């Protein structure tokens with residue numbers, strides 16, 4: 001299937017590794033011109049080089065901490081000025097810390113809000129001047145399966161992702177008139193560094209992964225490229241009528257019906 005992404009301009013946040021990088025790679029492989037951002041400049045440059053080498057597509061990278069309003073504003077402005085347009089925005093950020101409700105103070109809540117909610121709202125607002133005149137656009141938020149079925153120790157994530165779900169619904173409602181779609185992707189377990197770092201210590205990592213897969217109907221952890229294929233599809237011309245929705249990608253792990 002030709003996804004109609006050739007020549008489209010895609011901005012992917014938090015993309016030096018993990019789900020963001022895989023998403024950028026999938027979009028570039030479909031012929032999109034990709035601009036990636038994250039904090040560590042060395043890792044970001046290496047990711048841009050790798051994506052460009054693998055796909056032959058143009059890849060730009062601009063360092064940014066999504067928590068910093070000025071950096072994020074400058075990032076979108078620079079990204080938009082590279083080609084004069086932004087067709088696709090993939091909102092992403094590092095996940096908030098895991099832990100019990102009682103262990104998080106106001107500062108932790110504020111940090112999670114700025115990183116995992118406010119940054120998405122800011123970028124979504126900042127790309128509108130680029131998307132609206134073109135009569136289309138795609139905003140895709142990377143959130144978490146915890147919006148469908150809560151996970152232990154994920155109170156900060158769950159709270160912020162639910163806010164993103166509500167905001168995306170509102171944006172889908174308000175921006176549909178411009179042909180802009182707004183959707184969320186809710187991953188279950190996809191094998192990235194974030195997941196590797198949360199494996200229990202003192203157990204063989206392969207054993208720990210096997211343990212985690214026990215409750216997943218498909219019997220395995222997902223691959224970043226499987227996640228990224230959904231990002232590419234939601235970015236595509238074929239997905240023009242999908243908006244305001246949250247799609248899970250979890251190998252069937254969530255047993256919730258709605």
Ligand SMILES: NC(=O)c1ccc[n+]([C@@H]2O[C@H](COP(=O)([O-])OP(=O)(O)OC[C@H]3O[C@@H](n4cnc5c(N)ncnc54)[C@H](OP(=O)(O)O)[C@@H]3O)[C@@H](O)[C@H]2O)c1
Pocket residue numbers: 013014015016017018019020037038039040041043064065066067092093094095096115142143144145157186187188189190191192193194195
């Ligand atoms: N993998 C899963 O199974 C899974 C499941 C549910 C939800 N999620 C969520 O999906 C998102 C991505 O997860 P992942 O597994 O891809 O994580 P990851 O492998 O740890 O990658 C995180 C990426 O985010 C960047 N980043 C972190 N903080 C940033 C900031 N303040 N500003 C800009 N970039 C930042 C990192 O680069 P720098 O450190 O250089 O900035 C890195 O490129 C997270 O929010 C995570 O909670 C993942």
